[in-house]
Amino acid sequence: MPIYVYWGEDDFAIEKAVSALSDRVLDPLWTSFNYTSFLPDRDDAVIQALNQAMTPSFGAGGRLVWLVNTTLCQHCPDNVLAELTRTLPVIPENSFLLLTSRNKPDERLKATKTLKQFATEFREFPLIPPWKTELLVQAVNQAAQSLGVKLTPKAVELIAESVGNDTRLLYNEMEKLRLYGAGNNQPLDVAIITKLIRNTTQNSLQLAAAIRTGDTAKALTTLNDLMNASEPGLRIVATLIGQFRTWLWVKIMMESGERNPDAIAKAAEVGNPKRIYFLQQEVKSLSVQQLISILPLLLELEVSLKQGYSDIATMQTKVIELCQVSRRN
Structure with missing residues (x-):
């Protein structure tokens, strides 16, 4: 029952998590057969997604069914809840059902409780509050480490101040620094960061x-x-x-x-x-x-x-x- 529920305001972090899950589940040669996404504008999106998740994958790799920006955890009609309750326990091991939303799941709903019962991962992706400077610095360090960018401690603080809690901007700027520092083993300092990253923080x-x-x-x-x-x-x-x-x-x-x-x-x-x-x-x-x-x-x-x-x-x-x-x- 590989069921994943992601929610939160950090759209970029959710995109990264979805991409990582897709890379892990799907075989590139069979993606067109095994990947389906359903937008919330379809009235029958949830029912169709559950039916699709029950379909065995073709060829190599697994199947990924994605309910994009779903409101299932905020409002769930009785017929959809019945189908959800019936389907979730018997989804094939090689089929992955993914639900994403900006809104926090309503813990009082039976749909939310059912998803939590069967979910492999039930995870929030919140934006870091802009006043939590230590968490912003930690996020910069994590991004730098994941991209192999070496920074001085003061440079890390300046980047955190410059980009705030905009995760997408952070990774865009970090990619720029990675290209600039390629082949250089010395950490990038404040002087370089000031030249390369625009400080938009009249914050x-x-x-x-x-x-x-x-x-x-x-x-x-x-x-x-x-x-x-x-x-x-x-x-x-x-x-x-x-x-x-x-x-x-x-x-x-x-x-x-x-x-x-x-x-x-x-x-x-x-x-x-x-x-x-x-x-x-x-x-x-x-x-x-x-x-x-x-x-x-x-x-x-x-x-x-x-x-x-x-x-x-x-x-x-x-x-x-x-x-x-x-x-x-």
């Missing part, structure tokens, strides 16, 4: 820093740069909420008298306790009340954007308001 973390210091002019300039770079408003707000929540926890722990960086890191969900010192310096000038006042404003902004209000006008107004809160004594 959301810089916007958070400008709001934290109450620098309205810098905050608005950074916001305009982000919008000109087509950064989605909701993604910007998600980063701001995450960063200010981290700052708030650090400040609360400081004022409670906690001095252990490990304890503060655990409470603030910061992966690297060494970052706590720098976070403490960043929130020195702010009170707990100021940080508490900022979060509802960010949540209001998130709601406004979800209701369809103009990104740039709504965000400019709210950024000015946020900077005013940070400047209060």
Whole structure:
């Protein structure tokens, strides 16, 4: 019963996983006979995919049936559930059923429970939160290792800052570095990275820093740069909420008298306790009340954007308001 369920917002990572599964399952000479994909616009996509998965593979290799962007784990009619329950336990060992979706499976649905029961792999591919810098650095190191690119530690940090959580951009830039460094055993340093990788990070973390210091002019300039770079408003707000929540926890722990960086890191969900010192310096000038006042404003902004209000006008107004809160004594 080789059943694979992939979901998450990291489209590129899912594409890589699908490609790896295809390479493992399909024989290139028999792919046209043994590979079928079903788009969600077909009403009978799930039923057809299950029927196809029951068909023995032709020639060499296995069979791969892919339900692309399926909503099966969000909504499953009774007739489809009945077919799913009947078919999954008896899918041939050489037939692979793959389901992908951007949305998280609804754990309450019987369809989701059935898939989890029989799935060989039930895996999420989330985007790394932009404020989780240690995870971004780890992702750069993993990409560099997989492509054989040698980097200095500072170069790794610069790449993480430059590409953020855009996995597709990370691998595109890493491929460029691989070609540049071919035949060179020396790690690529910051000077080379600066020349080869465009730093698009007038990023959301810089916007958070400008709001934290109450620098309205810098905050608005950074916001305009982000919008000109087509950064989605909701993604910007998600980063701001995450960063200010981290700052708030650090400040609360400081004022409670906690001095252990490990304890503060655990409470603030910061992966690297060494970052706590720098976070403490960043929130020195702010009170707990100021940080508490900022979060509802960010949540209001998130709601406004979800209701369809103009990104740039709504965000400019709210950024000015946020900077005013940070400047209060």
